[in-house]
Amino acid sequence: MTTAPPSPFEYAPAPESRSIVDIAPSYGLFVDGEFVDGSGTPFTTVDPATEEVLSEVAAGTAEDVDRAVKAARRAFTRTWGPMRPADRGKYLFRIARLLQERAREFAVLESLDNGKPIRESRDVDVPLAAAHFFYHAGWADKLDWAGLGPGPRPLGVAGQVIPWNFPLLMLAWKVAPALATGNTVVLKPAETTPLTALLFAEVCRQADLPPGVVNIVTGAGDTGRAVVEHEDVDKVAFTGSTEVGKSIARAVAGTRKKLTLELGGKAANIVFDDAPIDQAVEGIVLGIFSNQGHVCCAGSRLLVQEDVHDEVVASLQRRIGTLRLGDPLDKNTDIGAINSHLQLARIRELVDIGEAEGAQRWQPACELPERGFWFPPTVFTDVSPAHRIARDEVFGPVLSVLTFRTPDEAVAKANNTTYGLSAGIWSEKGSRILAIADRLRAGVVWANTFNRFDPTSPFGGYKQSGYGREGGRVGLAAYLKEAR
Amino acid sequence: MSERLSVRKTYKLYVNGAFPRSESGRTYEVTDARGSFLANVARASRKDARDAVVAARAAFPKWSGATAYNRGQVLYRVAEVMEGRSAQFCEEVAALEGLSTSKARAAVDAAVDRWVWYAGWTDKLAAVLGGVNPVAGPYVDFSLPEPTGVVAVLAPQRSSLLGLVSVLAPVLAGGNTAVVVTSRNRPLPAVTLGEVLATSDVPGGVANLLTGDAGEIGPWLAEHDDVDAVDLTGAPAGQAMELERLAAGSVKRVLRPPAEEPDWTADPGLSRLTPFLETKTVWHPIGL
Numbered sequence: 028m029t030t031a032p033p034s035p036f037e038y039a040p041a042p043e044s045r046s047i048v049d050i051a052p053s054y055g056l057f058v059d060g061e062f063v064d065g066s067g068t069p070f071t072t073v074d075p076a077t078e079e080v081l082s083e084v085a086a087g088t089a090e091d092v093d094r095a096v097k098a099a100r101r102a103f104t105r106t107w108g109p110m111r112p113a114d115r116g117k118y119l120f121r122i123a124r125l126l127q128e129r130a131r132e133f134a135v136l137e138s139l140d141n142g143k144p145i146r147e148s149r150d151v152d153v154p155l156a157a158a159h160f161f162y163h164a165g166w167a168d169k170l171d172w173a174g175l176g177p178g179p180r181p182l183g184v185a186g187q188v189i190p191w192n193f194p195l196l197m198l199a200w201k202v203a204p205a206l207a208t209g210n211t212v213v214l215k216p217a218e219t220t221p222l223t224a225l226l227f228a229e230v231c232r233q234a235d236l237p238p239g240v241v242n243i244v245t246g247a248g249d250t251g252r253a254v255v256e257h258e259d260v261d262k263v264a265f266t267g268s269t270e271v272g273k274s275i276a277r278a279v280a281g282t283r284k285k286l287t288l289e290l291g292g293k294a295a296n297i298v299f300d301d302a303p304i305d306q307a308v309e310g311i312v313l314g315i316f317s318n319q320g321h322v323c324c325a326g327s328r329l330l331v332q333e334d335v336h337d338e339v340v341a342s343l344q345r346r347i348g349t350l351r352l353g354d355p356l357d358k359n360t361d362i363g364a365i366n367s368h369l370q371l372a373r374i375r376e377l378v379d380i381g382e383a384e385g386a387q388r389w390q391p392a393c394e395l396p397e398r399g400f401w402f403p404p405t406v407f408t409d410v411s412p413a414h415r416i417a418r419d420e421v422f423g424p425v426l427s428v429l430t431f432r433t434p435d436e437a438v439a440k441a442n443n444t445t446y447g448l449s450a451g452i453w454s455e456k457g458s459r460i461l462a463i464a465d466r467l468r469a470g471v472v473w474a475n476t477f478n479r480f481d482p483t484s485p486f487g488g489y490k491q492s493g494y495g496r497e498g499g500r501v502g503l504a505a506y507l508k509e510a511r
Numbered sequence: 512m513s514e515r516l517s518v519r520k521t522y523k524l525y526v527n528g529a530f531p532r533s534e535s536g537r538t539y540e541v542t543d544a545r546g547s548f549l550a551n552v553a554r555a556s557r558k559d560a561r562d563a564v565v566a567a568r569a570a571f572p573k574w575s576g577a578t579a580y581n582r583g584q585v586l587y588r589v590a591e592v593m594e595g596r597s598a599q600f601c602e603e604v605a606a607l608e609g610l611s612t613s614k615a616r617a618a619v620d621a622a623v624d625r626w627v628w629y630a631g632w633t634d635k636l637a638a639v640l641g642g643v644n645p646v647a648g649p650y651v652d653f654s655l656p657e658p659t660g661v662v663a664v665l666a667p668q669r670s671s672l673l674g675l676v677s678v679l680a681p682v683l684a685g686g687n688t689a690v691v692v693t694s695r696n697r698p699l700p701a702v703t704l705g706e707v708l709a710t711s712d713v714p715g716g717v718a719n720l721l722t723g724d725a726g727e728i729g730p731w732l733a734e735h736d737d738v739d740a741v742d743l744t745g746a747p748a749g750q751a752m753e754l755e756r757l758a759a760g761s762v763k764r765v766l767r768p769p770a771e772e773p774d775w776t777a778d779p780g781l782s783r784l785t786p787f788l789e790t791k792t793v794w795h796p797i798g799l
Contacts, residue, residue, distance in 0.1 A: 276759030281752025481646035
């Protein structure tokens with residue numbers, strides 16, 4: 028691709044100020060309402076856009092997790108469990124409001140720690156996190172009307188392990204329904220993105236949430252394992268890779284622990300020849316390049332009807348050429364930094380395999396910053412369904428383009444995956460959209476849109492993308508005793 | 512006048528709408544509650560289980576794609592046909608479970624009524640479990656329950672008919688297809704139920720019944736990549752944890768066994784429907 032001549036209308040830098048956040052040089056664990064030292068070797072968390080060390084964070088050991096679970100159990104038995112449901116709801120309303128009040132602070136901190144563009148953390152992650160608390164707050168004293176049987180009862184202590192792609196939002200998806208249904212929580216944030224969870228701990232204190240209701244234990248995989256395997260945990264909720272999800276399912280086998288898993292995906296985004304191409308291209312870009320493709324429901328397999336393939340790919344390439352990659356805190360940035368060098372290595376490996384297997388790689392002329400972890404938006408054409416880049420979750424800004432001729436072929440190819448989290452359909456024909464949506468084996472189907480989320484809308488996968496739902500009325504079932 | 516010599520039945524598997532013997536050629540002896548010989552029953556093998564999964568997978572698109580009204584009528588038809596053969600079921604249940612005629616009769620009646628209960632659920636599930644989600648934006652967004660897929664069921668070991676129907680009917684009502692391993696020592700009503708299913712408009716492959724040992728076949732089904740969910744209700748004591756571990760390998764939905772076999776006469780509610788239902792959420796923009 029030839030480089031476009033410099034435009035006289037080049038964007039000036041428009042960085043969001045980071046002065047609104049005050050990052051401490053080190054953080055402890057949040058247990059029983061207090062910040063305490065961890066027993067493990069502390070680890071650092073870096074800004075993936077600059078590799079600057081942001082802070083040093085405590086690592087929780089099995090003993091620390093045990094203290095946190097004990098605190099959660101005490102809170103469940105003595106304060107949170109016996110509390111009037113309406114009051115539990117009021118605490119959640121408080122938290123929702125505090126998140127809104129401190130929204131800019133959370134957004135900047137999230138972009139610093141995760142590398143995602145401020146536009147996304149500011150407009151998507153943080154508002155949705157607040158919305159999740161607001162939505163679930165209202166459920167706290169209305170569970171009898173949730174259709175889950177009479178007098179639904181909480182499970183007890185929930186152990187929750189969340190990923191690094193939407194750190195605060197995934198926290199909200201886990202903590203809000205757990206608390207609304209009367210459970211207490213031990214949460215393990217991702218190793219590379221612990222900071223907004225620790226700021227959330229401060230929000231819990233400002234809300235006067237009783238000690239032990241929310242406990243946050245930072246650390247790596249061992250800490251997560253200790254949470255999952257702790258004997259006094261009644262519920263395990265995990266969002267992350269399918270591989271780890273399987274090991275968690277094995278670990279809780281034969282116990283009383285209730286398990287919900289939200290795992291990987293390899294979503295098909297199906298474009299029919301009658302689709303509004305410009306709109307579809309926007310949806311494709313949103314589907315795979317938002318959040319650098321670090322999205323479990325990303326539309327990573329583009330299935331285009333053969334007769335519009337060339338038109339769609341050309342239009343897509345033109346649009347990708349206008350995407351701005353760089354400083355996550357710049358308000359004009361579309362694509363931020365890859366979250367970690369480990370993830371960057373995985374993306375590079377799969378992209379190399381894609382080329383080696385015969386697919387055609389295309390990337391726009393795109394200057395990458397010298398420091399930090401970066402990967403340009405990438406499109407593979409001539410992809411066969413057998414290629415690794417058509418089967419494996421890349422979890423990066425990498426799109427594989429495949430073609431189909433008939434609706435039946437589109438459905439067959441879309442469903443030809445072990446995953447089943449999400450899918451997209453682009454067509455102007457209503458009856459076709461409904462017929463295809465009906466036949467796709469995926470938990471969320473976006474038609475003529477993509478990557479939309481709402482606390483009222485259940486989210487979760489079919490097949491090896493996991494089980495259980497988050498959000499909506501059915502999401503409450505994950506945190507309540509089996510309804511008869 | 513001499514008494515007529517009865518014609519005995521050969522008890523075979525029910526797979527893909529047909530009644531094959533086990534490909535392994537194996538049978539085992541089934542006795543009544545007092546230990547008297549009743550029949551040599553086919554003892555399903557790993558290969559039979561795999562064949563049953565293939566049949567259940569092939570039957571899934573049509574059964575899950577049928578209208579809820581149609582599925583309801585088919586399941587109601589099962590109740591109708593069962594009712595007509597209740598004498599035979601009573602005899603088998605009484606012999607195997609050691610029940611009095613009146614108690615066996617009550618179990619058979621309850622089993623027939625259970626089909627009726629689930630037949631009525633098929634076209635209510637979407638309204639009760641799904642709905643429109645009031646999202647904060649210009650979108651119509653709705654969620655609806657869909658069947659999980661192929662469900663492997665280890666049927667209860669004690670309740671040979673009511674227990675079996677109680678675990679099979681909800682799987683089918685939700686639109687799933689099933690591979691069932693019947694009670695090992697009390698399999699005869701299951702074989703007769705297969706004959707009912709075969710004559711009740713239930714498409715071949717939708718319900719497959721394997722007589723034999725859950726302890727032997729269970730692990731193969733729990734591990735099978737083309738099985739989407741397992742119901743471990745009839746898992747042999749001490750084996751449930753291992754089966755759940757095997758099921759984790761392909762992220763199967765697992766219904767854990769109760770501490771002891773429940774009272775199957777109790778109102779089942781939704782507890783056996785929801786474990787084998789997924790929620791699908793569909794979004795579409797609203798605009799001119």
